[in-house]
Amino acid sequence: MQRQxxxxxxxxxxxxxxxxxxxxxxxxxxDANPNFVExxxxxxxxxxxxxxxxxxxxxxxGSFDFNRLDSYMHQFKGxxxxxxxxxxxxxxxxxxxxxxxxNAEGCLRTFQQLKKEHxxxxxxxxxxxxxxRQAGPKETARRPK
Amino acid sequence: xxxxxxxxxxxxxxxxxxxxxxxxxxxxRVLVVDDDPTCLMILERMLMTCLxxxxxxNRAEIALSLLRKNKNGFDIxxxxxxxxxxxGFKLLEHxxxxxxxxxxxxxADDSKSVVLKGVTHGAVDYLIKPVRIxxxxxxxxxxxxxxxxxxxxxxHSGGSIEDTGGDRDRQQQQREDADNNSSSxxxxxxxxSRKRKxxxxxxxxxxxEDTSSLxxxxxxxxxxxxxxxxxxxxxxxxxxxxxxKILEMMNVPGLTRENxxxxxxxxxIYLRRLGGVSQHQGNMNHSFMTGQDQSxxxxxxxxxxxxQDLAFAGQLPAQSLAQFQAAxxxxxxxxxxxxxxxxxVDQRTIFNFENPKIRFGDGHGPTMNNGNKQMNLLNGxxxxxEPKQFxxxxxxxxxxxxxxRPGQNVQSSGMMLPVADQLPRGGPSxxxxxxxxxxxxxxxxxxxxxxxxxxxxNSIPETNNxxxxxxxxxxxxxxxxxxxxxxxLASAPGISVPVSASYQEEVNSSDARGGSSAATVATAGFxxxxxxxxxxxxxxxxxxxxxxxxxxxxxxxNMGLVFSSNQDAAAATAAFSSSSSTQRKRRETDATVVAEHxxxxxxxxxxxxxxxxVYMDGGSVRVKSERVAETVTCPPANTLFxxxxxxxxxxxxxxxxxxxxxxxxxxxxxxxxxDNIPV
Numbered sequence: 001m002q003r004q005x006x007x008x009x010x011x012x013x014x015x016x017x018x019x020x021x022x023x024x025x026x027x028x029x030x031d032a033n034p035n036f037v038e039x040x041x042x043x044x045x046x047x048x049x050x051x052x053x054x055x056x057x058x059x060x061x062g063s064f065d066f067n068r069l070d071s072y073m074h075q076f077k078g079x080x081x082x083x084x085x086x087x088x089x090x091x092x093x094x095x096x097x098x099x100x101x102x103n104a105e106g107c108l109r110t111f112q113q114l115k116k117e118h119x120x121x122x123x124x125x126x127x128x129x130x131x132x133r134q135a136g137p138k139e140t141a142r143r144p145k
Numbered sequence: 146x147x148x149x150x151x152x153x154x155x156x157x158x159x160x161x162x163x164x165x166x167x168x169x170x171x172x173x174r175v176l177v178v179d180d181d182p183t184c185l186m187i188l189e190r191m192l193m194t195c196l197x198x199x200x201x202x203n204r205a206e207i208a209l210s211l212l213r214k215n216k217n218g219f220d221i222x223x224x225x226x227x228x229x230x231x232x233g234f235k236l237l238e239h240x241x242x243x244x245x246x247x248x249x250x251x252x253a254d255d256s257k258s259v260v261l262k263g264v265t266h267g268a269v270d271y272l273i274k275p276v277r278i279x280x281x282x283x284x285x286x287x288x289x290x291x292x293x294x295x296x297x298x299x300x301h302s303g304g305s306i307e308d309t310g311g312d313r314d315r316q317q318q319q320r321e322d323a324d325n326n327s328s329s330x331x332x333x334x335x336x337x338s339r340k341r342k343x344x345x346x347x348x349x350x351x352x353x354e355d356t357s358s359l360x361x362x363x364x365x366x367x368x369x370x371x372x373x374x375x376x377x378x379x380x381x382x383x384x385x386x387x388x389x390k391i392l393e394m395m396n397v398p399g400l401t402r403e404n405x406x407x408x409x410x411x412x413x414i415y416l417r418r419l420g421g422v423s424q425h426q427g428n429m430n431h432s433f434m435t436g437q438d439q440s441x442x443x444x445x446x447x448x449x450x451x452x453q454d455l456a457f458a459g460q461l462p463a464q465s466l467a468q469f470q471a472a473x474x475x476x477x478x479x480x481x482x483x484x485x486x487x488x489x490v491d492q493r494t495i496f497n498f499e500n501p502k503i504r505f506g507d508g509h510g511p512t513m514n515n516g517n518k519q520m521n522l523l524n525g526x527x528x529x530x531e532p533k534q535f536x537x538x539x540x541x542x543x544x545x546x547x548x549x550r551p552g553q554n555v556q557s558s559g560m561m562l563p564v565a566d567q568l569p570r571g572g573p574s575x576x577x578x579x580x581x582x583x584x585x586x587x588x589x590x591x592x593x594x595x596x597x598x599x600x601x602x603n604s605i606p607e608t609n610n611x612x613x614x615x616x617x618x619x620x621x622x623x624x625x626x627x628x629x630x631x632x633x634l635a636s637a638p639g640i641s642v643p644v645s646a647s648y649q650e651e652v653n654s655s656d657a658r659g660g661s662s663a664a665t666v667a668t669a670g671f672x673x674x675x676x677x678x679x680x681x682x683x684x685x686x687x688x689x690x691x692x693x694x695x696x697x698x699x700x701x702x703n704m705g706l707v708f709s710s711n712q713d714a715a716a717a718t719a720a721f722s723s724s725s726s727t728q729r730k731r732r733e734t735d736a737t738v739v740a741e742h743x744x745x746x747x748x749x750x751x752x753x754x755x756x757x758x759v760y761m762d763g764g765s766v767r768v769k770s771e772r773v774a775e776t777v778t779c780p781p782a783n784t785l786f787x788x789x790x791x792x793x794x795x796x797x798x799x800x801x802x803x804x805x806x807x808x809x810x811x812x813x814x815x816x817x818x819x820d821n822i823p824v
Binding site: 021024025027028033036039040043044047048071074075077078079081082083084 | 180181182183184186187190191194225227252253254274275276277278
């Protein structure tokens, strides 16, 4: 089972969902904080859901306040970077570029993509954590030894 | 905080790569500010892994109030750049000014411009997100460095400190650590500063440099001290001034060469910034000062620079500039007409305390006026600062004062920032700066720590003191027309622009019109990193024309205060107005001043925020100030100031202001208690 967990994790990395930063977070996990990574992920998804909501509303309004959108996205990018969500981060960067270019269409498109990546990552991580918990709290959460 | 006796390596998790056997870094008290909860959590975890004591905060204002409440509760602050409630750089300035703590900026944004902004605002480091734990492991170096500076200043007693090898070792360790800090953008700087430190250490042989005694008293660059500093620098010539000589000239017991050196560095930066800032504003000061003394001529220019340098700290623009201006004014050649402005600025900011006296000093006498030419500058300037402002702008004011000092080499432009802290002390002292240099000392001490933006403030005060005697003329000019008023604000072309502008306005008002305008300008600009204040200056003039010179002094002060908190010129004016009127009283106590004058200038919000409030609460303040101005009427104001502006009083006044609850929490300077500033 642990191997399974490890495999899933590896695939996440391979597919580019996660990057080294995620590994850094895992390093921070220890006996005293066995679920650190999961906690951080949960926090991230909660916060990013809020941000996505804000951006959604802003886009729906149709006003396209690029500055504000850019600032939202900056925040989003910051958290995504901290957790190592590389695909999401890439979409954020693209979105910001469109913002700077004033390309509303591009923003909308990118945002859809971003939301997709975001929910995909969320699913995968949830799956991963669940499996990890089943396999055994600490070991699975760490890199395969 | 730093517990040398920890007995363990700082990083439990490290394989020993970066961890020394030296337990020192452990238990460093870190305050982390970031609106992103994910980042905050991660950082907290990382810092705890480094064995630091972490406090999280997701809002800048909360962070500031935390810092203010526990003045010595933290060793270092890490802050994000982009935050919704307050710009990270603003927070940086505040922290630097008020608490003089090292601040590390971080952001996902790694563009050069932002990083540079961090540097210019005085951040000790800049981390790019995602932050790695290795980067955090070495943040203790910044704390050590700063403490060393402080220590040097306070411990210096003629250079009798023995050389210790431990110091060197530490330095080396730090060097190595710096190398490991890959995500830091300050490596180069670190090395340089380390080198400098080492040199200084070699010279001084500071035996207190060991890590276990990092907790050294900080050298507070009070207004007087700063004025002394500026005067010394001016005498030597800004370019030629070397710490050793400056130290000798200043002849301040307990001041080390390193303290002076770091202060000088800050001052120089300030000057440079001033130079970049509108020079015309400095002119305003100049004109103001010119009357004072020929020597101010160059000072004014210097002031302009100075102030700017002071402003470089960050947002202190107005105030610092003023201070520097003042400081700059201290320079002997005030030939520039605008000099007055700068001196004022310098003086104003830092010496606002002093200046008010000085300004009003028209009647006062040499000291007030600027007894030192330089002083005058401040006199005029700070006077404009209303008590309220003063409180808030303590810091700023101080800076301004320093800047204002005409003759003073406000080189400590950086000092301006600290002025706020110092103001309380320096403020009152500033005024007396004519004769007294108490303020300077406060500002001076601040200067030493100017690493942040704030340092500026203190440097000026010192100069003010010195300058005063020579700058009497400066003030003399004021009386008639507020050159004083203008002085501080205007003088700080760079930084103090806002301050000086307003200050000057105020000053003018106090003198003639009430430098409230200047004050307002100052206040308005204070917060502006870009010295917009100066630009704002003209418009503000109207505000406080009524304000007597006295106000000017206060204005300066307030301006400084104002600056930081709001760039609202109006507020500045308001602040000044109130300050001017209250200045008089302010000297004694902020509260009392206000009350006495009846202006009620709203308690000088010590915090800049307050200033905002003060001002305004909408503009009402402004009105008040003007009213006050009227009531104040220059002549009486002058006299009032003269009497009241003892630097000490000013300082106390400012200090008291500190106690005044901030109406506005924009900057929330409440916590800014001057208590910590050794007067």
